[in-house]
Structures are given as structure tokens and as C-alpha cells.
Amino acid sequence: MTASADHPLYGHRHLLGIAGLNYPDITTLLDRADEAVDISRQREKKKAVLRGLTQINLFFEASTRTQASFELAGKRLGADVMNMSVASSSVKKGETLIDTAMTLNAMHPDILVIRHGAAGAAALLARKVGCAVINAGDGAHEHPTQALLDALTIRRHKRRLDGLTVAICGDILHSRVARSNIILLNTMGARVRAVGPSTLMPAGIAEMGTEHHVRLEDGIAGADVVMMLRLQRERMAGGFVPSVREYFRHYGLDAAKLAHAQPDCLVMHPGPMNRGVEIASEIADGPQSVIEEQVEMGVAVRMAVMEALLDPRRNLTVAS
Amino acid sequence: MTPATGTTVYENARIIDPSRGIDETGTLIVADGVIAACGAGARNQGVPDGATRIDCTGLIIVPGLVDSRVHIGEPGGEHRETIASACEAAAAGGVTSIVMMPDTSPVIDDVALVEFVLRTARETGVVRVYPAAAITIGLGGAEMTEMGNLRDAGAVMFTEGRKTIANAAVMRRAMTYARDFGAVIDHCTTDADLAGAGVMNEGLFASLLGLPGIPREAELLPLDRDLRLARLTGGAYHAAKISCAPAADAIARAKAGGLDVTAGVSINHLTLNENDIGEYRTFFKLSPPLRHEDDRQAIITALNDGTVDTICSDHDPHDVDTKRLPFAEAEDGAVGLETMLSAALRLHHSGDVPLPRLIEAMSTTPARRLGLDAGTLRPGAPADFAVIDVDEPFVLDAAQLCSLSKNTAFDEARLTGRAVRTVVAGHTVFAA
Numbered sequence: 001m002t003a004s005a006d007h008p009l010y011g012h013r014h015l016l017g018i019a020g021l022n023y024p025d026i027t028t029l030l031d032r033a034d035e036a037v038d039i040s041r042q043r044e045k046k047k048a049v050l051r052g053l054t055q056i057n058l059f060f061e062a063s064t065r066t067q068a069s070f071e072l073a074g075k076r077l078g079a080d081v082m083n084m085s086v087a088s089s090s091v092k093k094g095e096t097l098i099d100t101a102m103t104l105n106a107m108h109p110d111i112l113v114i115r116h117g118a119a120g121a122a123a124l125l126a127r128k129v130g131c132a133v134i135n136a137g138d139g140a141h142e143h144p145t146q147a148l149l150d151a152l153t154i155r156r157h158k159r160r161l162d163g164l165t166v167a168i169c170g171d172i173l174h175s176r177v178a179r180s181n182i183i184l185l186n187t188m189g190a191r192v193r194a195v196g197p198s199t200l201m202p203a204g205i206a207e208m209g210t211e212h213h214v215r216l217e218d219g220i221a222g223a224d225v226v227m228m229l230r231l232q233r234e235r236m237a238g239g240f241v242p243s244v245r246e247y248f249r250h251y252g253l254d255a256a257k258l259a260h261a262q263p264d265c266l267v268m269h270p271g272p273m274n275r276g277v278e279i280a281s282e283i284a285d286g287p288q289s290v291i292e293e294q295v296e297m298g299v300a301v302r303m304a305v306m307e308a309l310l311d312p313r314r315n316l317t318v319a320s
Numbered sequence: 321m322t323p324a325t326g327t328t329v330y331e332n333a334r335i336i337d338p339s340r341g342i343d344e345t346g347t348l349i350v351a352d353g354v355i356a357a358c359g360a361g362a363r364n365q366g367v368p369d370g371a372t373r374i375d376c377t378g379l380i381i382v383p384g385l386v387d388s389r390v391h392i393g394e395p396g397g398e399h400r401e402t403i404a405s406a407c408e409a410a411a412a413g414g415v416t417s418i419v420m421m422p423d424t425s426p427v428i429d430d431v432a433l434v435e436f437v438l439r440t441a442r443e444t445g446v447v448r449v450y451p452a453a454a455i456t457i458g459l460g461g462a463e464m465t466e467m468g469n470l471r472d473a474g475a476v477m478f479t480e481g482r483k484t485i486a487n488a489a490v491m492r493r494a495m496t497y498a499r500d501f502g503a504v505i506d507h508c509t510t511d512a513d514l515a516g517a518g519v520m521n522e523g524l525f526a527s528l529l530g531l532p533g534i535p536r537e538a539e540l541l542p543l544d545r546d547l548r549l550a551r552l553t554g555g556a557y558h559a560a561k562i563s564c565a566p567a568a569d570a571i572a573r574a575k576a577g578g579l580d581v582t583a584g585v586s587i588n589h590l591t592l593n594e595n596d597i598g599e600y601r602t603f604f605k606l607s608p609p610l611r612h613e614d615d616r617q618a619i620i621t622a623l624n625d626g627t628v629d630t631i632c633s634d635h636d637p638h639d640v641d642t643k644r645l646p647f648a649e650a651e652d653g654a655v656g657l658e659t660m661l662s663a664a665l666r667l668h669h670s671g672d673v674p675l676p677r678l679i680e681a682m683s684t685t686p687a688r689r690l691g692l693d694a695g696t697l698r699p700g701a702p703a704d705f706a707v708i709d710v711d712e713p714f715v716l717d718a719a720q721l722c723s724l725s726k727n728t729a730f731d732e733a734r735l736t737g738r739a740v741r742t743v744v745a746g747h748t749v750f751a752a
Contacts, residue, residue: 197496198496198497198499198553199493239464241497242465242467245466246466246467246468250468
């Protein structure tokens with residue numbers, strides 16, 4: 001990995017969402033992440049760029065995968081990483097988000113990674129603390145590092161993002177992953193389709209820069225990339241969709257439906273998957289699937305984001 | 321329905337085919353269960369060798385009626401009506417296609433039940449039976465049914481039968497989801513709380529009888545809600561049976577606003593009013609209740625101007641046990657498959673509604689709304705039609721009805737005109 005000085009200075013203090021990032025911002029982060037991939041593939045995986053800095057992972061929602069990914073990213077860059085999950089925090093004792101933030105802020109962290117069930121929680125935190133904040137998912141709002149790792153995965157396979165047709169399929173209504181991806185892919189010049197039953201589409205989906213398709217076969221026809229979204233269990237029984245069996249029959253990705261996409265179409269999933277609900281095992285484990293690779297790219301993207309936010313050229317000191 | 325073989329020529333009939341705007345004297349030629357030619361032009365085609373010739377002088381041929389709202393007791397209430405007996409009743413009334421309501425026991429909310437209805441109809445029925453499936457599981461008003469799978473299995477629309485979905489969020493999602501599958505949501509609207517213990521139209525007559533009334537608003541509030549949801553969702557919505565003047569106004573406004581909305585009316589509400597209840601006659605206890613004569617007149621106007629699209633029989637068989645009770649305790653509903661046509665002809669004879677319009681609303685429009693291959697005499701279509709004598713007077717004898725239940729609102733009524741022959745896929749399934 002080359003020095004930070006080889007990359008343009010990244011102009012944002014936090015990463016709260018993809019909204020607000022422009023084409024060069026995203027390109028910079030992806031270029032940095034490309035280099036981070038190489039580090040993770042070496043035997044010696046550790047750098048010292050964040051040595052002496054403190055990273056706190058503040059997870060109000062359980063997420064083993066994302067938390068582990070952020071932890072590993074920080075450790076590979078030499079930071080001291082502390083995990084706070086809701087089970088062991090004082091939130092359960094009635095402390096508010098802001099109280100928690102102020103308490104943590106007094107410990108002088110350099111970077112806070114937050115996952116919270118409420119949309120806007122990361123932005124609220126960012127206003128109250130003196131360090132860089134990374135949104136690791138806030139409600140149904142944004143999950144920017146997921147969109148970046150998806151983009152990195154696509155770019156490494158397709159060599160580009162602009163001009164690609166990407167179908168995002170399933171429960172877009174409740175998905176922060178979909179929102180971040182829609183914004184990122186539009187910014188980078190891809191054509192985005194939102195595919196799924198209308199009951200799982202947010203209002204104004206067309207104005208978000210997508211083309212809505214009701215039938216999965218139509219939505220993925222000719223697509224270069226298909227992203228499947230997780231359908232939460234509680235949405236399955238009669239509220240938003242009638243049943244798992246009907247959902248899988250009409251919206252589950254299987255070989256017959258995937259045949260409508262480009263022959264070299266990538267199949268992606270942010271995980272964790274519901275096999276037999278939104279995706280068939282034969283596809284999840286098949287040759288077009290890059291789902292495992294997405295996990296690898298996750299660590300690289302998070303390293304890149306942290307390094308960019310804590311670029312020493314900015315000479316940031318912790319505000320107090 | 322296996323098509324008949326051979327050729328039959330129906331000659332010298334007045335032919336009314338609203339699907340093509342035809343009302344002329346002509347010939348109908350049926351070959352192998354399909355309409356080969358129809359209209360004035362068909363007279364010159366000659367009669368093929370070996371064809372059966374049927375003279376229809378003085379009679380009218382219309383597309384077979386499509387009854388979009390038929391309650392049947394099978395499965396679960398076969399003593400009231402079976403699919404076979406309902407089909408016999410339909411045939412006797414010139415009805416060649418019936419849309420069967422899902423409020424059976426068990427409720428038609430699953431693919432297996434749709435297949436049961438289709439199989440039973442194929443094996444026992446003489447007319448075409450199209451199952452409608454429930455909007456929610458068990459008609460519980462909460463969880464959506466598998467509309468995609470049900471539609472693929474053959475459900476032609478989704479409805480809660482007699483029930484109204486109270487929860488607006490459930491209704492919204494159902495309309496949204498049904499739209500994805502190109503399905504119509506059919507809904508009969510009654511606000512259960514506002515209707516309360518009411519048993520007939522609220523007004524002077526109910527007060528004089530000492531019966532609790534149901535205000536028209538009980539129908540209007542959920543209807544207005546549904547029409548707003550139709551706008552929100554863009555879904556296809558059919559108000560199953562409106563009964564009062566303000567409901568027709570609401571439908572007219574929705575249509576003017578470009579919504580995918582249609583409305584039906586039951587034959588009872590077109591031809592009867594609350595005064596027919598007289599001395600607590602329970603066979604006139606219906607849901608929605610028979611309204612004031614002013615409402616009936618408004619609905620007739622709405623039928624003529626196209627605000628009301630379809631006429632249904634709202635056939636609802638009940639045995640004597642549940643009807644011969646004090647008025648407030650009796651079940652709602654009346655049979656209607658066999659009498660819909662004759663009752664509708666009252667409006668023709670009175671000059672209220674032109675005959676072609678009546679036929680259109682009982683045949684062409686419901687078929688078109690549900691995408692059925694019916695309601696037309698266009699060459700190439702299945703030979704489903706009725707031969708009518710519009711001028712034959714008779715007095716209805718409930719005991720002679722084919723329905724297993726005899727709860728007709730037209731017992732001993734003087735009627736003029738009836739089907740004298742009913743043909744399905746070229747087979748004569750009824751002949752007077």
C-alpha cells in the first residue's frame with residue numbers, strides 16, 4: 001500500500017452516508033481499498049498508520065460480521081480497538097444515545113464506528129463527539145461501507161461501474177444497503193433497477209434514480225450485476241409478502257431466473273443470507289456468486305475509509 | 321368445458337352483442353363449440369351440410385351472462401348449495417359463467433382450494449365456474465394470501481366475500497400487492513361498528529317497523545377510504561355492490577380522477593327498495609340493506625351513465641332455518657342466479673334501462689374487468705350465450721328453483737321475460 005500522500009486528500013470528516021460523496025470521493029476510497037486488499041493478502045498484514053489511535057466500535061444492533069470487519073480493519077492499521085455492544089453497555093440501564101456518546105467522547109477516541117437501529121443516529125452522534133464517525137448502519141437510512149465494498153467488488157470484476165446495469169432485488173423498503181447502493185451507483189454512472197413486490201418498495205423509488213420492476217425476470221434481464229437483499233423473517237408472514245414459498249417462487253433467485261441476466265452477471269448478497277427465501281443455494285454457492293469476496297472487500301474498504309478519514313496531512317487534533 | 325362437436329345454426333334472432341355494439345336481426349353459427357359467425361352478415365353464409373338449424377324468430381340472442389358475485393355452499397355448506405346445483409340454477413337463468421365467492425368452509429385462501437373448485441366444477445358443473453380467492457388468510461382481515469400463486473392457479477380476483485377489511489394498512493398492502501399480479505381487488509364495504517346491530521336501511525320505514533337501522537355512511541366510509549387507497553396504490557379496485565346515491569357519486573368522482581375503479585350493483589338493489597320488506601319479510605333482508613327508492617333511482621341513473629359497470633346476482637343461498645326467523649335474527653342474502661335476468665328485464669320493460677345496456681352490465685363488462693374469455697359473441701369466442709324471450713310473462717314459484725335453497729326475494733313475483741335456452745361451449749345446458 002502506498003502512502004496516503006499518493007492519494008488526494010479526502011475532504012470529509014466523517015462517513016455518515018454515501019449521500020454527499022461525489023465521484024472523486026468514491027473513486028479515491030475505492031483506489032485506497034484496492035491497495036488495502038493487497039495488504040490483507042500478505043502474510044504480514046499489519047501497518048502502523050493508525051498506531052496510537054483509538055477506535056471504538058459502538059454497536060447498538062448485534063452484527064457479528066460487520067463488527068468483526070471493522071475490528072480487523074482497525075487492527076490491521078495498528079489502531080487500538082475497543083468493542084462496545086449493547087449487551088454490555090449502560091444503554092440497557094436507560095442511558096441515552098447522547099449520554100453514551102459524551103461518555104465515550106471523554107475517553108478521547110479518534111474514530112467511532114456506530115451501528116444503530118434508528119435512522120439518523122450516526123449523524124446525531126457526529127454532532128456530539130470530537131472524533132471521526134463512521135456509520136456502520138443506521139436504521140433503514142444508510143450503510144455506506146457496505147455500498148463501497150459492493151462497488152469495489154464490482155469494479156474489480158468489471159473494471160468499471162459506469163454504464164453497468166445493476167439490479168437490486170427484494171426488500172428495498174427496509175434496506176439501508178439498498179439506499180446506499182442506489183446513491184453510490186447513480187453517482188458512479190451505473191443504471192440501477194429496483195426489483196421486488198410493490199409492498200417492499202419505498203415511496204418515490206423512481207425518483208431515487210431507479211427503474212422499478214415488479215417481476216424478477218424482467219428486472220434482471222440483461223443485468224451485469226444482481227444484488228439480492230435479505231428478507232427479514234418478520235416481514236414474511238402476510239404483512240408485506242404472503243409467505244416464504246410465494247416469495248421464493250416469484251422473487252427468489254434461482255438458476256431459471258438468473259438465466260435472464262447477462263451470462264457473466266455477478267450475484268451479490270450483503271449477508272446474512274436466507275437460503276431458499278431470497279436466494280437458492282445453487283446460486284449462492286455457484287460460479288457467478290461473489291458473496292464471499294464481498295466479505296474480503298469489506299475489510300479492505302473499512303481500512304481505506306479509516307485511513308482516509310485519519311489522513312495525517314489533515315493534522316487533526318481531537319476537539320475538546 | 322369440452323366444446324360440443326358439429327355445427328348448429330340459430331336463425332332469425334335479434335342479436336345483441338354489446339362487446340361489438342351490435343343489435344340487429346341475424347344468424348349465429350356455432351361450429352365445434354366456438355362462434356363461427358354472428359350477426360346480420362352471417363345470414364348470407366349459408367347453412368353447412370349436416371348442420372342443426374334452430375329457428376329463433378321472436379327471440380333474442382345475447383352473450384351468456386357473467387355473474388361476478390355468487391356465494392356457493394361447497395365446500396362446507398353443501399345443504400345450502402353445491403357447485404353443481406349453482407351451475408344448474410345459473411343455466412336456468414341464462415348465466416354461463418359464475419365467479420364463486422371464497423367465503424366457503426374452508427375459505428378459498430389456498431392454491432389447493434382453488435384447484436378443488438376448478439376440479440369440482442369441471443366434473444359436476446354445466447356452466448363455467450371461476451373461483452375468486454380471499455384477500456386475507458381465513459378472511460381474517462390481517463395476513464395477505466398468496467395472491468401470486470393463487471392467480472397462477474386460476475383465481476380470477478380477490479375478495480373478502482361478505483366481509484370488509486377494517487384495517488387500512490392491510491387493505492393498502494393488498495391493493496399494492498395485487499396490482500403487481502394484475503389482479504382486481506373486489507370489496508364489499510360495510511363499517512361493522514357503524515352498522516352495529518342494524519338490520520335494514522336507516523330511516524323512517526325502519527323506525528316505523530321498530531328495527532335498528534344501518535346508515536348509508538356505514539357503506540360510504542370504507543368505500544371512501546378504499547377509493548383513496550386506490551389512488552395511493554394505483555391498484556385495480558371493484559366496489560362489489562354499491563347501494564346508495566352518494567356511493568355512486570363517490571365512484572363517479574374516482575373515475576373522473578382516472579383511478580382504476582369499477583363498481584357493481586346487485587340486481588336486488590336495482591329492482592327493489594326498503595318498502596318491499598313490508599311486514600318483516602326476511603327474504604328481503606340483504607347486505608347492504610335495500611335502500612330508499614331515491615337511492616334505487618340514483619343507481620339506475622348511474623348504471624345508464626356508466627358510473628355503475630356491472631350487475632351481479634349476489635346469489636346467496638340460505639336454508640329455511642336461517643331465514644324463517646324474526647327479521648333481526650335472520651341471515652342476510654337471497655338467491656338470484658335464476659332470477660337476475662328476469663328481474664333486470666323489469667328495467668327494460670319499464671323503460672328505465674335499455675336492453676343492450678343491461679346485457680352489457682351483466683355479461684360483457686364483468687368479463688372484461690376480470691379478463692375472462694366471455695361476454696361476447698365475436699367469432700372465435702367460446703359459444704356461450706343465452707336465447708331470451710323478453711315478453712313471456714310468468715309468476716315465479718320458488719319451489720321450482722334449481723337452487724337447493726329457495727330464499728328468493730322474487731317468490732310469487734310477476735316477471736316478464738326469461739332465458740329459454742342457455743348454451744355453454746356449444747352445448748345446450750338449459751332449454752325451457
